[in-house]
Amino acid sequence: MTGYATGQCNPHAAASDTHTPGASVLGLEIRAVNGRFLDLALRLPEDLRAAEPALRERVGARVRRGKVELRAWIEQRGDGGVRVPPAAELQRLLGAQEQVQAWLPQARGLSVAEVLQLAQRGAPAAADWVEPLLALTDRVLDDFAAAREREGTRLVAMLRDRVAQLRGLAAQAEPLVPQIVAQQRERFLQRFHDALGATPADPAALQERALAEAAAFAIRVDVAEELTRLQSHLSEIDRLLQRGGEVGKRLDFLIQELHREANTLGSKSASLELTRLSVDMKVLIEQMREQVQNLE
Structure with missing residues (x-):
């Protein structure tokens, strides 16, 4: 999930000298782009390098997924970098x-x-920057989490919309199979009646064989089980979105299962309409998959 936050502080200046032109200012910036796992990169000057282990621990405790970059700096304010004493x-x-x-x-x-x-x-030593940097990191992480939460709210709304569309497509697919089976049964019967007229044979045996072929066809194209599982996965996605928290990996697994059911639906398709519905489902599922990878 993307996110951005930044902050600054002047930890070694007296309260009355916060804006002194030569005061040293500590700055921190955190930015993140989408990623399935946590990939943390730190950009620190030499004076702040001692804080790297603690920074990794703090960020890792608050962020689970995404490519995250944390950049910190010490800015010497004043002409030519000269420190004007307070x-x-x-x-x-x-x-x-x-x-x-x-x-x-x-x-x-x-x-x-x-x-x-x-x-x-008398300027602060490198060790004197560690505690102020960690305190600033906590503050910036709060802003960063708030920014990601706002984006997460938008992603959840998108996922719920796709779930609703998938339910609609599943509802369109359910009545198609009985219609297809009935049409195919009539074709089998007509074919055997035509064969009966061309060659002498037992009519009862031909009709029984036609009905057996129709039954086998019905079993082969029946997608009721796939539609049931698809509806079950959609219900679980709704439940996870409602619950919130760290649901990204569970949603990622459910999206894979949705894709499996949509593929099976397409492979069993015996009509252009059912094929179209399967393709539409896979388009929606792929859109969900891309976004689910951004959620923690």
């Missing part, structure tokens, strides 16, 4: 400078370059 850090540097100058009056004050260099040394 006010609290500048205040600490000023306090340290005043203490030094109290003991060493001849010591010169810090230059701008030295302040920026000291601030760069």
Whole structure:
């Protein structure tokens, strides 16, 4: 199932310095396309590589199917990537400078370059990003799950529509078989009556043979069992869609069974109308199969 979500945070900035131009911003993006199994790819900078096992565990606990890409980054906001220290850090540097100058009056004050260099040394280490990244991942996964749930609602509506159409086709197929059998029985009887007129034979024996042929034909083209199983599979699909949860693999199996019944229906077909219904069923089932692979 497709899905997309993104988010950002500034975990190491003070509340009053959230929008400081030089603050480091942590960003995360999750996107997914359809897939039968979970295929997770992580795109992480070196500073966030330590979080990879925990990220895989978190995503795997929330996502079961799909080709998922998680991309995280650290954005250094400011000109040329220079980290501008927040006010609290500048205040600490000023306090340290005043203490030094109290003991060493001849010591010169810090230059701008030295302040920026000291601030760069105080930048968060790689390990300091792990917890903020995991917290941001949980938040983005919530948005990602909500997006996939909205798409899932649309997919369920489509599947229910296809189930209703398949029930309609099955209802059209049910009365066809008795009609076909009756027509074929008349053909057998007519054929043997014609043979009776051409060659002398026992009429009772010929009629009995015609009826036996008609009975064998009826057994050969009877699709009542296939239609019953098809209706049973459709009812189970309705039940699973109503229940919700992780139903993708069960639905995938039921779609295979629907396709099997539709194929058998086509192979037993003794009329163009029944063949057409079988083809229409397989078109609908294939549409369902493509979408069911997107559900978890």
